[in-house]
Amino acid sequence: MPHAAASFAQKLASFDPNAPGDAGGGLFGLPFTPDEAQLVVVPVPWEVTVSYRAGTAQGPQAIHEASLQVDLYDPDLPDAWKLGLAMEPEDETIAQTSRELRPLAADYIGWLEAGQPAAQAGEFGAVPGRVGAEGKKLLDWLKAKTGALLDAGKAVAVLGGDHSTPLGFLHALAERHDAFGILQFDAHCDLRPAYEGFEYSHASIMYNALQLPQVKKLVQVGIRDLCQQEADLIDHSSGRIALFHNRFLSEEKFAKKSWKKVCGKIIAQLPPKVYVSFDIDGLDPKLCPGTGTPVPGGLEFEEATYLLRAIVRSGRVIIGLDLNEVAPGDTEWNGSVGARLLYQLCNWMAVSQGRLSAKGERVIAED
Numbered sequence: 380m381p382h383a384a385a386s387f388a389q390k391l392a393s394f395d396p397n398a399p400g401d402a403g404g405g406l407f408g409l410p411f412t413p414d415e416a417q418l419v420v421v422p423v424p425w426e427v428t429v430s431y432r433a434g435t436a437q438g439p440q441a442i443h444e445a446s447l448q449v450d451l452y453d454p455d456l457p458d459a460w461k462l463g464l465a466m467e468p469e470d471e472t473i474a475q476t477s478r479e480l481r482p483l484a485a486d487y488i489g490w491l492e493a494g495q496p497a498a499q500a501g502e503f504g505a506v507p508g509r510v511g512a513e514g515k516k517l518l519d520w521l522k523a524k525t526g527a528l529l530d531a532g533k534a535v536a537v538l539g540g541d542h543s544t545p546l547g548f549l550h551a552l553a554e555r556h557d558a559f560g561i562l563q564f565d566a567h568c569d570l571r572p573a574y575e576g577f578e579y580s581h582a583s584i585m586y587n588a589l590q591l592p593q594v595k596k597l598v599q600v601g602i603r604d605l606c607q608q609e610a611d612l613i614d615h616s617s618g619r620i621a622l623f624h625n626r627f628l629s630e631e632k633f634a635k636k637s638w639k640k641v642c643g644k645i646i647a648q649l650p651p652k653v654y655v656s657f658d659i660d661g662l663d664p665k666l667c668p669g670t671g672t673p674v675p676g677g678l679e680f681e682e683a684t685y686l687l688r689a690i691v692r693s694g695r696v697i698i699g700l701d702l703n704e705v706a707p708g709d710t711e712w713n714g715s716v717g718a719r720l721l722y723q724l725c726n727w728m729a730v731s732q733g734r735l736s737a738k739g740e741r742v743i744a745e746d
Contacts, residue, residue: 386415387411387415387463390410390411390415391461394409394410394460396451396452396460399447400446400447400448400449401447404447405465405466406420406443406446406464406465406466407446407447407449407451407460407464407718407722408446408447409460409463409464409465411463411464411465412465413465413466413467413528415463415465416462416463416464416465416533417462417463417464417533417534417729417734418462418463418464418465418533418534418535418536418725418728418729418734419464419465419466419467419528419533419534419535419536420464420465420466420467420535420536420537420538420721420725421466421467421521421524421525421528421535421536421537421538421548422439422440422443422466422467422468422469422538422540423439423473423517423521423537423538423539423540423544423545424436424437424438424439424440424469424470424473424474424477424540425473425474425476425477425517425539425540425541425543425544426477426481426540426541426581426671427476427477427480427481427484427510427513427514427541427543427577428484428510428514428541428543428574428575428577428579428580428581428582429481429541429581429671430488430574430575430580430581430582430671430672431671431672432669432670432671432672432706433481433485433671433706434669434671434706434707434708435539435540435541435670435671435703435704435705435706436474436477436478436481436540436541437706437707438538438539438540438703438704438705438706438707438714438717439466439469439538439539439540440469440707441705441706441707441711441713441714441717442538442702442705442714442717442718442721443466443718444711444714445711445714445715445717445718446718446721446722448715448718449718449719449722451722453722453723453726454738455688455737455738456726456727456730456735456737456738457738458735459722459726459729459735462726462729462734462735464725466538470520473517473520476513476516476517477540480509480510480513483506483509483510484506484510484577486503487503487506487507487575487576488575490502490503491575491576506576507573507576507577507578510577510579511577511578511579514543514577514578514579515579517544517547517579518546518547518550518579519547520547521537521544521545521546521547521548521551522547522548522550522551523547523551524547525537525547525548525551525552525699526551526554526555529551529552529555534699534725534728534729534732534734535548535699536699536700536701536702536721536724536725536728537699537700537701537702537703538701538702538703538721539701539702539703539704539705540703541581541671541703541704542565542569542581542582542584542656542658542703542704543579543580543581543583543584544701544703545584545656545701545703546579546584546587546588548699548701549561549588549591549594549654549699550591552593552654552698552699553591553592553593553594556593556652556698557593558593558595558650558652559593559594559595559650559652559653559654559698560594560595560596560597560598560648560649560650560652560653560654561585561588561594561596561597561598561653561654561655561656562598562600562645562649562653562654562655562656562690563585563597563598563599563600563656563657563658563661564600564601564655564656564657564658564661564662564678564683565599565600565601565602565656565658565660565661566601566602566603566604566625566658566660566661566672566673566674566676566677567582567602567603567604567605567658567660567672567674568585568599568602568604568605568609568613568622569581569582569583569584569585569586569658570583570585570586570589570605570608570609570612570613570620571583571586571606571608571609572586581671581704584656585597585599585656586612589619589620595619595650596619596620596621596648596649596650597619597620597621598620598621598623598645598648598649599620599621599622599623600623600628600645600661600678600686601623601625601628601661601662601676601677601678602622602623602624602625603624603625603626603674603675603676603677604672604674621648623644623645625676625677628641628678629676638682638685639685639689642685642686642689643689645686646686646689646690646693646695649690649695650695651694651695651696652695652696652698653690653695653696653697653698654697654698654699654700655687655690655697655699655700655701655724655728656700656701656703657683657700657701657702657703657720657724658703658704659702659703659704659705659713659716659717659720660672660673660674660677660704661677661678661683662677662678662679662680662683662716662720663676663677663678663679664677666679666680666716667704667705667713667716667717668708668710668712668713669705669706669707669708669709669710669712669713670704670705670706670713671704671706672704680716680719680720683720684720684723687723687724687727688727688737690727690731691727691730691731691737692737695731696731696732697727697728697731697732699728700724700725700728702717702720702721702724705717
């Protein structure tokens with residue numbers, strides 16, 4: 380609209396990217412509203428089914444606060460801030476439902492771990508159904524929310540919360556794209572069906588995503604923990620799932636293979652359209668000590684972002700993304716790393732969609 384366009388132009392002209400982040404401003408201190416922005420981040424403060432440590436529901440707020448300390452200049456994308464990036468306000472209904480259900484789910488998991496004592500069966504028997512019903516509501520809410528943003532011409536990123544959160548976004552994308560692949564950065568495969576009785580578990584997100592026929596390929600990078608059931612599912616996927624286990628990545632490094640060459644092998648598995656799902660525990664846990672289920676090993680920050688840039692420079696289009704499992708913990712470090720990672724993810728998705736231009740564009744060889 381003319382008024383919105385004029386407002387956006389005025390903000391571009393008056394904003395000083397060298398000034399300290401304004402605590403009253405938006406994500407990264409930027410002045411843009413979701414209506415004005417080209418790329419919109421949707422926060423989902425949800426962590427009902429986490430099975431080890433909680434805290435990821437506070438991830439969006441922690442990242443927002445830390446983002447005010449991020450310098451906006453990038454040597455590859457010096458004008459990235461001009462894209463127009465904004466985060467929607469958190470939906471308090473979602474946050475409240477998560478707060479109500481989390482203790483119930485935790486008690487249920489404790490009952491399972493205690494061997495399901497018969498005396499408490501009546502108390503806990505209905506928990507999976509209740510959690511599942513609310514998980515379906517979350518899916519439907521996010522599908523409608525992200526679908527409307529996509530139809531308005533926005534690029535969209537989902538910010539969790541635990542890793543169960545982006546499923547509704549994947550459903551929205553599946554209604555708008557005939558075929559795409561998922562690149563998953565993670566310490567875990569997340570291929571368990573209905574983990575601990577919860578259909579929409581954080582440990583089941585990729586199992587659920589694969590129920591969408593439009594998802595033609597799942598490429599998993601940085602995995603360190605998986606169970607036999609997940610390994611069997613990968614082995615019998617007829618190539619639909621490509622696993623780049625952290626041990627393989629380490630052995631390539633020990634054999635003095637370049638990271639560029641390893642990235643080429645990963646990229647070769649991806650179709651032209653890619654959805655990026657980034658569980659922050661895919662990074663080395665020194666970068667995300669507060670995350671819910673940390674595992675030794677993992678990618679360095681620049682290894683992950685190099686792969687991201689390489690995907691875009693290969694000509695593939697990132698149609699959507701999520702970042703999840705960032706928990707504040709007892710240090711601001713988690714939010715700081717999460718904010719910087721989110722900035723890279725969003726900006727390079729914008730490059731892939733032709734909304735931003737990068738310096739030194741080149742194709743990364745896939746050999």
